[in-house]
Amino acid sequence: MSIDQLPDSESETTGRRAAVTVRDLQIATNSGVEVVHGISFEIAPGEVLGVVGESGSGKTTVGLSLLGHARRGLKIAGGTILLGDQDIRAMNDAQLRRLRGSLVSYVPQDPASSLNPALRIGIQLREVLEAHGQTDSKANAARIAEMMREVALPDDPAYLKRYPHQLSGGQQQRVGLAMAFANRPRLIILDEPTTGLDVTTQSTVLATVRELAQIHEVAALYVTHDLAVVAAVATRVAVMYAGRIVELGPADKLFESSGHPYTRRLVGAIPRLSGGRSLVGIPGHAPSPGMRPPGCPFAPRCRLRIDECEAAVPDMLELAPDHSSRCIRALEVVEYQQDEYGDPVDLAPPEVETPVLTLENVVGYYGSTEVLHSINMTLEKGEVLAVVGESGSGKTTTARSIAGLHHDWTGTIKLGDSELAKSARSRSTDIRRQIQYIFQNPYGSLNPRKTIGESVGQPLSVFKIASGKKAETMVGEMLEQVSLSAGYARRYPDQCSGGERQRVAIARALISKPSVLICDEITSALDVSVQAAIVELLGELQRELGLSMVFVTHNLPLVRSIAQKVAVLADGNIVEYGETASILADPQQEYTRHLISDTPSLETATGDVPPAAAPTDGAHQA
């Protein structure tokens, strides 16, 4: 593992004066329930500190507190936040306003909603400068050009006259970065700035952040749920769980010799390129504020739990200079080999020569634009075919055409021997039953007004499979098959977490015993640890039931443990098609190689991208 390409290391952190010092920070709701308990860390100038945690761990709340801001309903209840030697908590509103954007700046999650859609980007960049007293318009114009070059965007006046909607997501986020760095702040807070971006765009944005922070000696706090992303950008990482920092240390240490079981489980949940091993999710979920146990909050989900864990919240234990863990068994944990990896998966060979689904010469349109150009692929019985590509590559259109949700296509799609009509409505009930579709966002795919039982049971009545008591029993059994209890049938979607909702969606798709299951980016809306659990479940069900499945994703390493065959899509063309193992080991196309190296995986995180294996014969078709 090499860290020489990273800008900073722990020796400098202690040696130089910290740009930001946070001591014993406590944040509570207005009614007094503590949400964030006793957070302490410091960031040196030029250093990027990654803050990693699942949703609800308090990471964004901590990030915002460095701006002196608490979200509605919350307040900063205790502790100190020092920016250099200024105490942010002692400032009044006017002082805080001056501070924000000049000494501390913030890059929000969604660039599209953080830029004003009605103003040209040049004007928005100028506003940032003018708001902090720089009113010389000539100097500002030069400064704006410089800022644009820094984030690798064109600096010509024509480009600056564009509106945000005329830029891509990645370009918008670069403008966001340019604005954040405009006044040479001392601290910059980045709140998941790459979550909505493509893997390729993400990796260039990450590189820009790292460079700018280093060049301009800016301390940066990078908030994310994805440990693999943090490895690409941060020198040091704070892992948060249930409102506490549970481990703080150099990024490479966390991957190699982590001192906290939770970090170990997070590492185990990252997809990896080499070796088809199953991903391992973390069972259970984090306790919510006000319901946190008196002892270690992770204890109920921990494999290494001993009775003492539940007595009191462990203190931070120093394992090495600049590496500490909040686990009473940290000294043992740090010695373990990373053992949370899953078992190797033997993907059952599909029954060849019995294609269940065939796409021949499928051309898809949006209006008059051709978005899919002659797609050919075959899904054998019991096979999982991964369809991989960046956003806009046509992978979702392909999936929706198969399901009859996108009607505007020509060519032939066959289920077994029967040719499919274009829209689901014009297909027979039995064909509709045989092709089931799982949507990307589990928050949108379940009717919020229906109980889980009603949603899962709906296919039974629509396809006239069962009704009454029999249907109820089937729903209960199905829910148990996706690792939910039958009791979930009475819940409503808003009473379930994202992972649980996606399990419900899987149950709804499987209850009618389909012959083809189409999964459209079903994990991209989920935390990494939840993603692992869902993929694990899907893999198990697929092997158990012998399902044939089309698995659409932008995450190439993710398909390693589940799919026998991969189709790589770029701009509506299949650029590579063949066995998963050989494509991952030896990609023939530049595009595929980029896709692999840009996607955060365990290997890209630790710098061990596997060497290209000897070319295998036959499997590729460019």
Next chain:
Amino acid sequence: MSQAETAPALAEGVDVPTPSVRSTALLARSLRLWRTRIGVLFTLILVLIALLGPLMAPHASDKFIAKPFSSGSASGTVFGTDYLGYDVLSRFLYGGRGILVTALVSTVIGVVLGVVIGLVAAYARNALDDVLMRLMDVIMAFPQIMLALVAVSLVGAKNSVIVLAIALTTAPRVARVARGAAQPVVERDFIGATEAMGLSRVRILFGELLPNILGPMMVEATLRLTYSIAVIAALAFLGLAANPDAANWGIMIQKNQVALASEPWGALLPILAIALLTMGTGLIGDGIARTAAGIDRERGDA
């Protein structure tokens, strides 16, 4: 701040739609607000007066008591006599039922019609949407009372005509709100999921879409009821009622207003009644709307 926080294991950056509140829960929760309680109280009192009033009236609604506009003490009644010499209190107790029933029936027809048009338009997402909504715009270009007046003066002041006129002018307003509320729901994936299952359009509209817009529709319905009461009372005030001499709050106001200075009760009682009734339904609607918005805020910050 309860169940909303139990491990929402969702990556940040993903659009989380506002969690639903089931309509019954919405009604129950809105009753925690004083404005809703007061609204319910007002409405309940007036509805009881309108429905049960005829049973409690001391006299028949068309029984001559004393000469017109006699005072209470002179005629031996509580509130005196009206322009025909009938008992004001009895006329008042008889006069609510007509208004209430007409308003309720016309509002129900208007809301149902409007919801259907709005849902169809939102789900169609094509030329049909445009045709329907532009048609609604045309109707909405005229004030509700104007169209009602035209209808009544053309066909005559029959109850059915009044009901129909108000229902037809209520529908476009409801349709616009229903379409607006349904539009974002139509784009959600669960509608796609039912389409892939091959659910019929009718079942998608009323089984899947409708439950998701019940909140705003309840608010809209109470608002429309308020307006309907006002319009019907106004029509009666203008003398456009099925029977111009019937016991009717609107007619009472018009005919008795001449004696407002000397014998005010004949006009004042129905004025107060209509004011309290519309205030009541208005407050209920407002309470539901605030509850829905309050729940959104609370959940949104969780």
